[in-house]
Amino acid sequence: MRTFRQLRHFWILLGTTIVLACTSNAIAQAHYKIIDLGINKSSDNFSMVMGLNNQGWAENMDGFVNPPEASTSTTIARGRAVISIYGINIDLGTLGGPDGNSWNNYNGINDRGEAVGMSETADPDPNGEDICAFGSHLTCVPFLWRDGHMSALPTLGGNNGEAGAINNRGEVVGFAENGAVDSTCAAGKTNNRIQLPVLWEKGEANALPTVGGDVDGFALGINDRGQVVGDTGSCAGANHAVLWENRTAHALASLGSWAVAQSLNERGQIAGYAGNPSGAFSAVLWRNGADGAVTNLGILPGDSATFATGINNKGQVVGSGFDSHGNWANGFIWQDGVMTDINTRISADSNLFIIAASNINERGQISGMATVEVGPHAGNLHAILLIPVEGRIGTSMADFVHAHPHSTFPPNACSQHVQRFGRLRFER
Numbered sequence: 001m002r003t004f005r006q007l008r009h010f011w012i013l014l015g016t017t018i019v020l021a022c023t024s025n026a027i028a029q030a031h032y033k034i035i036d037l038g039i040n041k042s043s044d045n046f047s048m049v050m051g052l053n054n055q056g057w058a059e060n061m062d063g064f065v066n067p068p069e070a071s072t073s074t075t076i077a078r079g080r081a082v083i084s085i086y087g088i089n090i091d092l093g094t095l096g097g098p099d100g101n102s103w104n105n106y107n108g109i110n111d112r113g114e115a116v117g118m119s120e121t122a123d124p125d126p127n128g129e130d131i132c133a134f135g136s137h138l139t140c141v142p143f144l145w146r147d148g149h150m151s152a153l154p155t156l157g158g159n160n161g162e163a164g165a166i167n168n169r170g171e172v173v174g175f176a177e178n179g180a181v182d183s184t185c186a187a188g189k190t191n192n193r194i195q196l197p198v199l200w201e202k203g204e205a206n207a208l209p210t211v212g213g214d215v216d217g218f219a220l221g222i223n224d225r226g227q228v229v230g231d232t233g234s235c236a237g238a239n240h241a242v243l244w245e246n247r248t249a250h251a252l253a254s255l256g257s258w259a260v261a262q263s264l265n266e267r268g269q270i271a272g273y274a275g276n277p278s279g280a281f282s283a284v285l286w287r288n289g290a291d292g293a294v295t296n297l298g299i300l301p302g303d304s305a306t307f308a309t310g311i312n313n314k315g316q317v318v319g320s321g322f323d324s325h326g327n328w329a330n331g332f333i334w335q336d337g338v339m340t341d342i343n344t345r346i347s348a349d350s351n352l353f354i355i356a357a358s359n360i361n362e363r364g365q366i367s368g369m370a371t372v373e374v375g376p377h378a379g380n381l382h383a384i385l386l387i388p389v390e391g392r393i394g395t396s397m398a399d400f401v402h403a404h405p406h407s408t409f410p411p412n413a414c415s416q417h418v419q420r421f422g423r424l425r426f427e428r
């Protein structure tokens with residue numbers, strides 16, 4: 001632990017030195033330097049940044065995507081939650097032994113380097129559930145990782161749960177089971193217990209209320225003011241985007257169907273995504289919380305859907321676009337009313353095509369995932385960090401891909417992640 005603390009202090013100083021010079025007017029900068037955070041294990045082929053703090057530290061999901069690539073039901077066979085400090089990777093481990101799995105959601109790391117997520121234990125789930133979704137049917141518990149040590153957070157009396165986000169005060173949100181059977185689940189559903197939104201304070205689990213008669217919920221983001229966002233719904237997925245203030249639930253405006261509030265900034269602006277009655281969904285912004293209307297951020301040309309997962313205090317929003325097959329197609333940044341494919345802002349020399357943008361911090365750094373275009377690792381999915389830079393980039397990655405169709409990645413490898421942790425309208 002002492003070694004980790006020393007490393008942490010060193011990288012805080014170095015990270016600050018690297019980025020301060022290029023962040024004073026981040027909102028006006030148009031281009032980015034891309035850092036390939038790689039993959040933690042040489043035997044893995046998948047890595048994506050989920051959480052990102054203001055030091056530029058990333059919390060990644062690293063794992064192995066099962067072949068064959070032609071399958072329409074590609075699964076993630078194994079995975080670990082990893083903290084990446086400008087390319088130095090720290091495996092957070094598991095609560096289930098050296099071969100166990102751990103995973104994480106968006107917003108899972110704070111500026112102190114504390115991280116949250118979910119981990120398998122060594123114990124089979126007594127009800128046969130598979131909440132961590134690795135096919136092991138082991139109990140899946142929320143975890144807090146601090147100073148090199150992973151510890152389980154309590155549930156609400158049930159067996160399973162997930163921690164989704166942590167703020168700089170050490171408050172954690174997510175969901176936990178209370179042990180009761182969920183009456184909204186269809187017969188034969190594997191994961192059929194009630195999942196309630198939770199706020200963990202000083203290690204104690206506190207259930208948050210749902211809205212509109214909803215049975216289930218998931219708290220997905222929390223700011224340093226203690227405001228919490230997420231969704232409530234049923235076994236089939238989200239119904240309402242929700243803002244919790246002082247443990248009181250407020251339903252947010254929708255586009256006429258379901259909605260999810262994914263992330264919020266210190267000004268109380270909320271980013272997420274919402275469905276419309278036709279069945280499509282798009283990234284949205286709630287500028288004034290529960291008191292305001294919802295703004296549809298739109299969809300990039302050629303995409304079928306978008307969702308937003310990150311927002312900073314400047315009001316810059318990032319997220320991902322989806323193609324007509326439900327696979328992630330590109331990462332975007334939205335600011336001043338305009339949505340832009342981030343691939344138009346990076347050089348083609350990077351050899352990485354950005355298919356997902358997860359978070360944006362106060363320095364304007366953006367995290368996400370990209371496909372390797374050419375070479376021996378073509379098609380692999382790598383975690384990436386983008387740093388704003390000045391100057392021209394020449395040919396962009398978007399221009400390169402238009403001229404040279406980029407490598408395909410395993411079908412539905414990314415939509416499977418959304419189904420697990422994105423709280424879209426999928427049965428769990």
